[in-house]
Amino acid sequence: MDYYKVNSKNLSLLKERVSVPTYDRTNVKAGILHIGIGGFHRAHEAFYTDELLNKNSNSNWGICGVALLSFDQRIYQTLKDQNGLYTLIVKELDGTLTKTIIGSIVDYLFAPENPIAVIERIANPEIKIITLTITEGGYNYNEATGEFEIENPSIQKDLKNPNDPKTVFGYLTQGLKLRKENNVSGCTIQSCDNIQGNGHVTKKMLLSYVKHAEPELVSWIESHVSFPNSMVDRITPATVSADMAALKETSGIEDAWPVVCEPFKQWVIEDDFIAGRPAWEKVGAQFVEDVVPYEKMKLSLLNAGHSVLGILGTLIGYSTIDEVVNDTVVSAFLEAYMEQEVIPTLGDLEGVDLNEYKKSLLQRFGNIYIKDQVDRICSESSAKIPKFMLPTVQSQLKDGGSIELAAFVIASWAIYSLGVDENGTKIPIKDAVKAVLHEKAVAAKSNPKAFLDIESIFGSLADSESFVEVFTKSYQNIMQFGVKKCLIDLNSKF
Template sequence: MESYKLNSGNLSKIADRVAVPAYDRTDVRAGIVHVGIGGFHRAHQAYYTDQLLHDSANKDWGICGIALLDYDQKIYNTLKNQDGLYTLIVKELDGTLTKNVIGSIVEYLFAPENPSAVIEKMANEEVKIISLTITEGGYNYNETTGAFNFENPLIQHDLNNPNAPKTIFGYLTQAFKLRKERGLLGCTVQSCDNVQGNGHVAEKMLLSYVKAAEPELVSWIEANVSFPNSMVDRITPATSPTDIAHLKETSGIDDAWPVVCEPFNQWVIEDNFMAGRPAWENVGAQFVSDVVPYEKMKLSLLNAGHSVLGILGALNGYSTIDEAVGDKAIRTFLKLYMDCEVTPVLGDLEGVDLKRYKQSLIERFGNVYIKDQIDRICSESSAKLPIFILPTVYAQLKEKGSIKLAAFVIAAWAIYSLGLDEKGNSLVIKDVLSDVLREKAIKAKNEPKQFLTVEAVFGNLQNSATFVEGYSKSYRDILKYGVVKCVVELNSEILDKTV
């Protein structure tokens, strides 16, 4: 099969092989600026928008993708060389592949190369929404206090070099300053990250920065910018060389960076937009007045479930999430964690079949065709666990409920942080706090509680005698007997109590 480089000129040549944009991309204007054009954005928000653009009434809602950081140059170059096009490969549960070329990213900018161009684009009056997938750590707040971290060297750089910023806060501040000076309307900042109350957090962190950088701008932002909360969901593993090669072999598409994902997708959005919005509800998104119940459910079950599988699976020597959930003992542990510790503190979830939702998670985690890498799931756990797992711990402690399973996961993470699985193989630990975590993990071998003194992660959790007792017992048991035997015994203990 003859292969073609993916670009606008070759779309007609591959249109009989895969679905391609049926709309005129040259007629689409970028009403959305999106910061963080990685795999998840391209499998989720850009996918929804692409579906919407097939209706010509929506031509003002194309996307300008911003590659914010130095290491984003590869994705920027890829999109630039491919005219913003990429292939979305949906790996169905039966192993079949659904392929679509996505065309909603019609502009692209590399922020480190031209900061002023990014600021001008964000300030452009045609831009109604600035959306974000900057990861949990990108919001730059202290997990314990919730305060903005002004000690971050990049933040200090932005305060001292306002016209050449490096963080989202510096860019937004300068863009809104231009909008104010030019008498333009405001817009919406739409967070699409796995942070509970992500819109509220984005607003709080931005205003904290602006009060220090441009204090006279605060009132204008409060009056002219909205920050809707949202819940996003689609498992999107890293693209592998095999994915790239298979696409070329089977469809004749030479795509340097396709995106692979599961068939499931969900987007629940608070309907709070300052300057209009796309009708994403026409292509499957759900607009609601209160996102909190949905995001709490997703963060506490799906995201926490990923971390549980990742940490326990890593110690057991597994490399992918489907391998971990395929282990009966680990799968049972996860089900018990969701049923016994998470579900009791979720509160009212009107219209949600929680039992079915939890079962669907097990099915999604077990998709053997996704091959989501455990080291990806475990990366930056110091930013993830305080969002995904610790809120459940605090809620259960308050209700004097069970924290045994969550304490076990934290103990396993402490041992994981030593850098070896139980077969003696090195673990790839990607975490901004990796050095601190390893130092505390080494000290924990003599006194388990030492790991809980990482205040940026655990706050004052070390002061909870109940949690420390459960965590310390689990820590010593895992070191002595191994994670597999401990998981089996803990499962039996919990099941005996629930029968």
Template sequence: MEHNIKLNQKSLGEISKIISCPTYDRSQLKTGIVHIGIGGFHRAHEALYTDQLLHDSSVTDWGICGVALLDFDTKIYNTLKEQDGLYTLMVKELDGTLTKRVIGSIVECLYAPENPLKVIEKMASSEVKIISLTITEGGYNYDEATGTFNFKNPLIQHDLENPHEPKTIFGYLTQALKLRKVRGLKGCTIQSCDNIQGNGHFAKKMLLSYVQVAEPELITWIDANVSFPNAMVDRITPSTSPLDIEILKETSGIDDAWPVVCEPFKQWVIEDDFIAGRPAWETVGVQFVEDVVPYEKMKLSLLNAGHSVLGILGALYGYSTIDEAASNGDISSFLRIYMGNEVTPTLGDLEGVNLKNYKFSLIQRFGNTYIKDQIDRICSQSSAKIPIFILPTIYTQLVNKGSIDHAAFIIAAFAIYSVGVNEFGTQLIIKDAMETVLNEKAIASRKNPEAFLEIESIFGKLKNDKMFVDAYTNAYQNIVHNGIEKSVKDINSNVLNEI
């Protein structure tokens, strides 16, 4: 199109003639939700559900204030600020068509490093009933080796010494909840939207660990006035590429500096435990349940683990996107065998869930050729993902003396991946908080494969289990000696079941 329309509140009238836009009066919305981490996933998920609710009803209490927490979040903050919180959601359907709509539920944006006190005040506002989080698995500051909160983190030390200028979510939440208590205000709900089993319980455990040291007198007030519902979230949301931005301009004439792309599938299952009230999200497709654990366990150990499997193996094969890895017959068979023979026995009875259909749908979703989810995005922060997505399956299978060969192969592949170059000489883009340690141990593993398992903050005591170590070492040596492609073919050929 010759003329591109810059996305902002003023241009909504013109843009609404082209694609779906908010029909509600955004200026009348109160901020009932503060969301920490306004990246792609939040904007394809919670913000979308909330936008739909605002469309379908006359409620005005549930506008979202998006908080950019980290220094490197400057770009997303500036983009949303310039666009008045508006952005385009582009759903990439399985047939390649694009479904586009402008989302308007984010009505405020704050940049925490610029003005920490403003963020604390917003979280402590009497209007705010929910503080939701997408801070990634690594953001919870958990040490796998000790099973406790990591007080050695320099940022945590900073927050303890500078409570009014925090840098971590724990510093912010603690000061905001303290203000609520001091001012005699009601509590609120802290809603984790991260891929962690029991994410609500986990968020509470980590926060209380910090509060016990930072503001111990706040513990009893939090117990009585703050709820932490568990939730399962699901929608594949790849990074937005420059091409996506150009396609939006070419097909719609809309100039959006940071649209969000995602798959058509979405799911949100939440325990109905909101101490200060909540939006009627159930009217727009959210499931409220008494116990979310079975749903979480299924999703984390199948979808999220499946993503990591495709990412790590795909990187070693030389692929750059997840759909390329999923379309490789050997990798796809590897994933099916892993899900069927090793994960499924750990899941128990999932009432109301057709597990076979769910696994089949995952293969379809991973193979969506229009999503183009980057492998380096999926593999980023694997040191935090593997203990959550894959190790629980290994631990359960070891206890039950079940098969762990494919799971051990994944860990061996991760060790080889962490060297930073695949067998074809291609440099791998490794984005991980533990990148240096991973690389050192990966290089040491060339002489002694078990060296990689010595990273206790990831693997805990797994190095002491002979059954696992034998399977891991065997897989490692097969990959090194035979190459990744032959090794995947060989391990698949040893298994009859593919479920």
């Protein structure tokens, strides 16, 4: 078998082996600027956009991808070398691989290399939509108060060096300022991150920064920029060398950074685009008036479920999510958590059968071909737990519902934060506040409540006597008997 690298020159050869773009990429203009061109974006928004372009739809909706941070240089260089092309590998439930070359990213910029080029591109009249996947932690707000953290050193540096920004807020502010100065029409900024009310959050955080950086710009943004909420869903594990090797072996394709994902995908979007939008609904996206019920369902069931599996599975000694969920003791606990503590907080969702959704999640988590690493799921838990689990806890506390299962998970997180699993193996903790978590985790060994005293994560949860009582009992039981024995005992109760 001959081997071909992924690039524009080889597309005609690759089309004999896998699906490739049917549209002329040289005629596609970038009407979308996307910041954060990681795996999820390339499995989700870029995929939907590629599907739409394949329908011979409006060719003004290609994507210009921006690699924002210095450690994003590798993905930028890969896309540059491959002319923006990459392989999307969908791992079906039966183990088959569906392989597609995606062509919707038609331009790419590396922000640290040329900040002004990114600012000018944001101001380009052809850009109608700016989309973001900057992770939950990228929005720079205090988890407890919901307020923008203006004292963040990176933010302060951007305020002092507006033409050499490092944060998304610095870039957006200067780009929008240039749009205003050049009398360019407004645009839409759309978050594609797992944050409830992500459009509202994006607007609030951006305006909080703008009030300090360019206060005269605030009213222009409020009049000329829209911030639709959205809910995104597609499990996209980190690509590993085995994925690249399998792609080369089965299809003769050499791709320096393919993307692996599950077959399921979902995108629910508030239809609030001030300067037009692609007809993503033609390829499966759902436009609605109110995203909130859908995103609440997804965050508190799928995302929280992932965190439950990641934390408990890591402590037990598993390395991938499918291994964890295929342990019947853990999956029974997760099902009980969703049934007893989450679903009661969701109410009725039009067009959604929550029990069927719950079953589909267990099936998706259990896909043995995805091999989603538990350390990826557990990374930045300090930004995830407050969004995925704590709203459920607060709602249940308010209504007098069960909190025992959520408390068990958070107690497990406190023990996880010590950095060693139950087999004595070191846990590679990846978290922006890793040092604080470890400090409080050590203190919790003598006083479990100490872990809940991280106000930036838990807010006033430590003031809830009923939660502290259940949390403390769970912590002590796990330390004495281990996670698995405790799960068996809990499962017998629910």
